[in-house]
Amino acid sequence: MGPAANLNPDDLSPTQVAVILANAILGTGILTLPRLLAVAMDTPDGWVPIMIGGLIVIAFASWLVKIGSRYPGQTFFDYSPTLFGVWLSRLIVGVMIVYFVCIAAYEVRVLAEVVDMFLLEQTPKSVIIITMMCVSAYLVFGGIGAISRMCGLLLPLTVLVLFFCFALSMKSFDANNLRPVLGEGVYPVLKGIWPSAMNFLGFEIMYILPGRMKHPKKAYRAVWYGIIIVVAVYSFSYIAVIGGLSTEATKTVTWPLISLIRSFEYTGILFERFDSFLMAIWIMQIYTAFMLFHYLLVSSLKVFGVRRPYGGAFAVLPVIYILAMLPRSTFAILSLFRYVEYLFLFTIGVVPALCMVMNWIRRRSQHEA
Amino acid sequence: MKPNCKLKLRRHLARWSCLLLASLVLPGCWDARMINQLSITSGVALDQAPPELMTEEGAVGRNNGNLPQNPDRLQVTFEIIIPKIASGMPSGSSTVKPFTNITVTGDTMHELTRRIALETNPIFAEHAKVILISRQLAEKVDLIRLLNMFYRDEGYRESCVIFLTESDAKSVFSVKGNDIPTDTIMSIADNQFRSTRVLPLLTLQKTMEKLTNGTSFVLQSLNVYNGKLMFHSGAVIDGATKRFTGYMGALEMQGLAWLHGKKTGGLVRIPEFEGKPSFVYEVKKMTSRIIPVVNGDQISFRVQIRSRGRISEDWRPLQITENKLDIERLLQDSRRDVEREIRLMTQKTLDLIQRKYQTDIIGCSNELRIHHPQVWAKVKPQWKRIFAEAPITVDVSVDIEDFGLENMQLQKR
Numbered sequence: 001m002g003p004a005a006n007l008n009p010d011d012l013s014p015t016q017v018a019v020i021l022a023n024a025i026l027g028t029g030i031l032t033l034p035r036l037l038a039v040a041m042d043t044p045d046g047w048v049p050i051m052i053g054g055l056i057v058i059a060f061a062s063w064l065v066k067i068g069s070r071y072p073g074q075t076f077f078d079y080s081p082t083l084f085g086v087w088l089s090r091l092i093v094g095v096m097i098v099y100f101v102c103i104a105a106y107e108v109r110v111l112a113e114v115v116d117m118f119l120l121e122q123t124p125k126s127v128i129i130i131t132m133m134c135v136s137a138y139l140v141f142g143g144i145g146a147i148s149r150m151c152g153l154l155l156p157l158t159v160l161v162l163f164f165c166f167a168l169s170m171k172s173f174d175a176n177n178l179r180p181v182l183g184e185g186v187y188p189v190l191k192g193i194w195p196s197a198m199n200f201l202g203f204e205i206m207y208i209l210p211g212r213m214k215h216p217k218k219a220y221r222a223v224w225y226g227i228i229i230v231v232a233v234y235s236f237s238y239i240a241v242i243g244g245l246s247t248e249a250t251k252t253v254t255w256p257l258i259s260l261i262r263s264f265e266y267t268g269i270l271f272e273r274f275d276s277f278l279m280a281i282w283i284m285q286i287y288t289a290f291m292l293f294h295y296l297l298v299s300s301l302k303v304f305g306v307r308r309p310y311g312g313a314f315a316v317l318p319v320i321y322i323l324a325m326l327p328r329s330t331f332a333i334l335s336l337f338r339y340v341e342y343l344f345l346f347t348i349g350v351v352p353a354l355c356m357v358m359n360w361i362r363r364r365s366q367h368e369a
Numbered sequence: 370m371k372p373n374c375k376l377k378l379r380r381h382l383a384r385w386s387c388l389l390l391a392s393l394v395l396p397g398c399w400d401a402r403m404i405n406q407l408s409i410t411s412g413v414a415l416d417q418a419p420p421e422l423m424t425e426e427g428a429v430g431r432n433n434g435n436l437p438q439n440p441d442r443l444q445v446t447f448e449i450i451i452p453k454i455a456s457g458m459p460s461g462s463s464t465v466k467p468f469t470n471i472t473v474t475g476d477t478m479h480e481l482t483r484r485i486a487l488e489t490n491p492i493f494a495e496h497a498k499v500i501l502i503s504r505q506l507a508e509k510v511d512l513i514r515l516l517n518m519f520y521r522d523e524g525y526r527e528s529c530v531i532f533l534t535e536s537d538a539k540s541v542f543s544v545k546g547n548d549i550p551t552d553t554i555m556s557i558a559d560n561q562f563r564s565t566r567v568l569p570l571l572t573l574q575k576t577m578e579k580l581t582n583g584t585s586f587v588l589q590s591l592n593v594y595n596g597k598l599m600f601h602s603g604a605v606i607d608g609a610t611k612r613f614t615g616y617m618g619a620l621e622m623q624g625l626a627w628l629h630g631k632k633t634g635g636l637v638r639i640p641e642f643e644g645k646p647s648f649v650y651e652v653k654k655m656t657s658r659i660i661p662v663v664n665g666d667q668i669s670f671r672v673q674i675r676s677r678g679r680i681s682e683d684w685r686p687l688q689i690t691e692n693k694l695d696i697e698r699l700l701q702d703s704r705r706d707v708e709r710e711i712r713l714m715t716q717k718t719l720d721l722i723q724r725k726y727q728t729d730i731i732g733c734s735n736e737l738r739i740h741h742p743q744v745w746a747k748v749k750p751q752w753k754r755i756f757a758e759a760p761i762t763v764d765v766s767v768d769i770e771d772f773g774l775e776n777m778q779l780q781k782r
Contacts (some may be wrong), residue, residue, distance in 0.1 A: 017584045089393050118523055119400075120398075120399060120400045121400055122399040122400045123398075123399040123400055124399070127399075172572075172574070172575065175737055176739060179739040180738070180740070180742050183738075183739075183742035184742060204752050244574075245574065246578045246581075246582055247576070248581045248582045249574070249577060249578040249582070252577070252581055259527055259573075259574065262526050262527045262528060262574075263526075263527035263528050263572055263573070263574035263575075264528055265526075265528045273526075274537070297674055
């Protein structure tokens with residue numbers, strides 16, 4: 001489908017949807033997932049739950065697409081008032097907004113924390129956060145078309161640099177760290193599924209994307225592609241980290257992937273150290289993840305009668321900022337994450353279920369009428 | 370046309386003010402640091418403080434406030450590069466050393482790093498390559514505790530290399546000559562594939578990995594002889610106590626290299642044996658596999674060593690022959706001699722680590738963990754004893770590929 005066939009320039013192709021989806025999911029997880037899995041499982045089999053988690057997430061995301069495809073051309077926030085009624089939809093979306101704000105705040109704070117640690121020690125965190133927010137607001141004004149083009153620009157770069165870093169880390173790779181495979185049976189794998197599924201948050205963007213597509217049915221394929229990219233990145237980063245650092249040592253470091261990339265040097269080629277590359281693309285990923293949550297927030301305000309997004313885009317920023325600056329330490333931020341899990345479950349589990357139920361009720365009442 | 374003109378002017382104004390604002394804001398950087406205001410550290414040496422600095426009076430030294438008595442007081446020496454001299458110097462011609470050493474004494478590592486700021490520019494450790502630990506300190510203090518700060522602090526990279534020193538660690542930084550000692554160390558360390566006595570480098574990351582896993586390992590140890598730096602031998606670190614337990618001899622280190630099987634170079638000298646003069650076998654490739662055998666409660670290990678190489682020096686009488694049988698016999702003989710020698714060396718190493726040190730530095734525990742996870746979980750607590758008692762057999766098979774440039778009429782079989 002060439003651009004000529006596209007009457008509306010903001011209509012998304014399945015590829016674009018896949019790219020946006022991958023960008024929304026890839027964020028803090030790249031750096032922390034290996035540690036979360038090492039702590040939760042205590043065995044080096046983390047790549048299994050990452051793949052299982054990916055499959056589960058594909059199922060949930062397809063569910064969102066299925067609900068969305070009933071209302072072609074409309075996002076969740078467009079059709080929810082007609083589905084639930086104004087007040088119920090405001091209640092539901094209100095809870096979702098809390099969740100979006102929490103995640104946005106979390107992403108941006110982790111970004112500030114890492115940048116403060118490794119790159120800009122003296123720069124106040126508030127400056128880093130506010131700068132990020134301004135850039136995000138700028139892109140959100142551009143609408144979904146601009147966002148999709150930005151994501152299309154950043155994702156290939158991210159994947160390229162990440163896999164380049166993983167390839168270089170072969171220098172300190174020891175396959176014995178990944179063995180034995182399933183040495184303690186399947187029980188540890190079950191323990192790893194929840195943390196790995198949690199790190200796929202961001203696929204809520206599928207509440208919006210099918211409504212922006214010309215052929216929403218094609219979104220199913222996009223979900224597969226988008227999430228397979230993420231699964232590949234996550235499982236390779238897990239394998240590189242555990243192979244390079246071993247399970248025990250991974251548990252002891254806060255940002256395992258950075259530690260891994262900092263632990264080797266190459267002499268003789270143009271660059272000796274590669275952590276700056278990793279940091280650069282990681283910051284881009286945090287940026288897109290944050291920006292997409294910002295976009296979700298702005299779109300969700302429609303339910304509350306904010307028609308034009310301009311005011312809303314700025315109105316949510318102070319809230320995110322305050323929430324981002326509230327936790328005192330890295331530790332507090334990472335534990336904040338635990339409370340968000342329930343909101344995550346609500347957003348991806350309870351809300352779609354409610355949609356299905358409401359749909360069913362409406363259809364029944366229509367038949368009876 | 371007037372409103373259009375006004376709009377244009379306004380746009381111009383907006384553009385220029387944006388540019389002005391950007392030029393004001395962009396060049397500012399909170400984290401700008403002048404390179405000449407940094408102490409660029411290339412190496413850190415950790416020592417135990419001399420006895421006079423352990424008591425309160427002694428501690429009131431140049432760098433110290435009123436410190437209470439502490440027998441485990443640390444002495445840390447930073448080697449600081451002076452970029453001006455180091456860059457402008459054609460090697461060896463200057464009489465000025467391109468670095469200075471600063472020694473401070475105190476109780477914790479980070480405190481000491483900060484105390485430097487009282488004397489000179491603050492430490493900039495991004496380019497630190499080497500961390501030296503003196504044997505005395507490594508015997509007394511848990512290595513995790515010693516290296517903790519370096520591992521935690523984002524200023525030090527995880528790619529620093531850890532060495533042990535036989536003498537004071539700081540004496541390594543004041544060896545003769547004008548070369549930067551850390552550079553000397555790193556260039557000697559590059560000779561890994563020339564000698565089995567240069568061990569594979571252990572970075573900070575790898576060292577911490579071994580320490581947190583509780584695996585025993587060998588650290589390269591350095592020494593200073595007559596003001597010259599030498600790679601001395603291997604220092605065995607016990608994974609259970611995380612302390613230094615003892616050194617390995619030259620022959621035992623060679624045996625260790627064979628047991629590890631990860632090296633790509635090195636020599637084996639076959640000494641005079643039953644009247645046959647000695648010759649030298651140069652290793653091109655060596656591989657080893659440790660196979661754990663679990664038989665009920667009995668755990669034993671089989672080590673399979675394979676090697677390819679050449680005869681690089683021969684003191685036996687020169688033979689020029691075209692007789693296939695003769696060549697075959699000569700090859701068989703040499704091969705047998707080399708295999709015997711390797712078996713002897715590995716046996717020595719095994720004796721040392723099983724009987725004397727009782728530390729598993731060859732990775733038997735890892736193989737057991739991988740192949741028999743349940744057994745490993747059971748024996749893990751008393752691994753030290755079980756390893757010391759486990760029978761380990763070594764199979765060696767050597768393939769001699771060529772004889773260097775000397776014509777032996779060798780035919781490929």
